Amino acid sequence: MDYQDYYEKAFEISNPLYDNPVYQTVLELLNSEWLVWINWVLCFVTLIAFAVYCLSKEGRDEHGRAIIGTACMYGTAALVILMNVLGLFSQTAITNLAIFTNCLRIVCNGYFLTVLISIAILRKIR
DSSP: OOHHHHHHHHTOOOOGGGGOHHHHHHHHHHTOHHHHHHHHHHHHHHHHHHHHHHHSHHHHSHHHHHHHHHHHHHHHHHHHHHHHHHHHTHHHHTTOHHHHHHHHHHHHHHHHHHHHHHHHHHHHHO
C-alpha cells in the first residue's frame, strides 16, 4: 500500500452517522466562518472576565484565591473531559481548518465557562 492509498483510507468517511441530518447540520455549523469569529470573541471575553476576577481585590485575598483554586480544579476536570470528547471526533475535526479551530475554541470556552460558573457558584456558597 503506497502513501496515497493509506492517506485516502485514513480519511475515508464510512461511518453511517455521517449521513444523519443532525450530524450534517452540526458539521455545517462547525464549518461556518461566522462561528469561528463568535468562538474567538467568546474565548477572548471569558479570558478577560477570568483575568479581571483574578486581579480584582476579591480575587487576590485568601478567600478569593481559595475560590479560584477550587474553580480551576473543576475547570481542569471539564478540560480533561472535553479533550477526550474532542479526541473521539478527531477524524472529523481535522478534515477542515475551520472545524478544527471551532472545536479547539469550544474546548477552551468550555474550560473558561466552567471556571467562571464555578466562581459564581462558590462566591454564593462560601
